[in-house]
Amino acid sequence: MIVVLLPAYNEEASLPRLMPKLREVLDRQGEPYRIVTCNDGSRDGTREVLQQMIEQYPLEVLTHKINRGLGETSRDLFERAAEIASTGDVIVRLDCDDTHEPEFMPRLISKVREGYDVVIASRFAPGGGQLGVGPYRAFISRCANLFMKVFFPIEGLREYSCGFRAYRAEAIQKAIACYGNNFIQLKGLGFTCTLEKLVKLKLVGARFAEAPFVLRYDQKLSDSKMVSSITTLGYIVMTIMYHWPWGGWRTAARRQAPARDSAGG
Numbered sequence: 660m661i662v663v664l665l666p667a668y669n670e671e672a673s674l675p676r677l678m679p680k681l682r683e684v685l686d687r688q689g690e691p692y693r694i695v696t697c698n699d700g701s702r703d704g705t706r707e708v709l710q711q712m713i714e715q716y717p718l719e720v721l722t723h724k725i726n727r728g729l730g731e732t733s734r735d736l737f738e739r740a741a742e743i744a745s746t747g748d749v750i751v752r753l754d755c756d757d758t759h760e761p762e763f764m765p766r767l768i769s770k771v772r773e774g775y776d777v778v779i780a781s782r783f784a785p786g787g788g789q790l791g792v793g794p795y796r797a798f799i800s801r802c803a804n805l806f807m808k809v810f811f812p813i814e815g816l817r818e819y820s821c822g823f824r825a826y827r828a829e830a831i832q833k834a835i836a837c838y839g840n841n842f843i844q845l846k847g848l849g850f851t852c853t854l855e856k857l858v859k860l861k862l863v864g865a866r867f868a869e870a871p872f873v874l875r876y877d878q879k880l881s882d883s884k885m886v887s888s889i890t891t892l893g894y895i896v897m898t899i900m901y902h903w904p905w906g907g908w909r910t911a912a913r914r915q916a917p918a919r920d921s922a923g924g
């Protein structure tokens with residue numbers, strides 16, 4: 660089965676564009692699928708749009724009455740996915756602002772089936788790119804990704820900040836079992852959770868790959884919800900928590916690894 664996760668905040672205009680494309684790709688894939696979305700206290704018509712879609716799609720809607728941010732929304736979506744998925748299933752998470760085209764999903768899914776635990780849709784892989792991104796934003800995004808590459812090196816990865824990814828369900832289940840509520844710990848720090856997920860998965864031994872993807876920023880209708888100052892602060896906090904020599908995430912994971920490995924046989 661494929662479980663598709665959609666965080667949604669004020670996406671009334673984009674959802675009706677995205678969902679038919681998503682269905683077409685998933686139907687072609689020929690596997691059972693479920694879509695789980697979290698309406699995170701949207702103030703537009705997202706709730707009504709999703710309500711209508713429940714009739715037309717295999718869709719489950721989680722609801723936050725108030726806006727809790729992407730960290731808490733991701734936590735709830737991934738915990739739900741871990742609950743309903745079996746170990747051989749694939750979880751795909753994409754934005755629902757219509758900048759992540761579902762046509763890139765089959766490649767991500769097939770790479771998971773080849774043996775990777777996390778496959779990232781990458782603008783920086785050969786054949787990837789972005790349309791409609793202004794030079795300033797492109798520059799900032801490049802710098803942020805370089806920063807992440809330096810402080811959180813993961814072999815084979817150039818794209819750290821794109822949330823469009825496929826995960827082996829088993830890897831998510833393992834990370835949640837290991838970290839519990841701290842799988843996504845930096846909840847109030849904007850989009851830091853997107854990087855945190857990668858880092859936590861790396862610490863539990865996940866294997867990573869990228870597949871080329873073209874970001875369609877030219878199709879974006881909704882306002883951006885990214886608050887760059889909070890997210891930058893989040894990256895700094897996370898760098899300290901990861902590298903802290905006395906019980907930081909990396910040191911703690913090294914200490915736990917032998918115990919975990921022997922428990923796993």
Ligand SMILES: Nc1nc2c(ncn2[C@@H]2O[C@H](COP(=O)(O)OP(=O)(O)OP(=O)(O)O)[C@@H](O)[C@H]2O)c(=O)[nH]1
Pocket residue numbers: 665666667668669670697698699726727728729732753754755756758850879882883884885
């Ligand atoms: N649930 C929830 N979803 C959010 C929140 N902020 C953003 N999202 C969703 O998370 C996804 C990513 O948000 P975007 O605003 O597209 O962020 P981005 O792609 O990093 O940057 P931009 O495209 O420039 O905005 C979208 O599907 C949003 O609807 C939030 O506070 N809560």
Ligand SMILES: [Mg+2]
Pocket residue numbers: 754756758
């Ligand atoms: Mg987006």
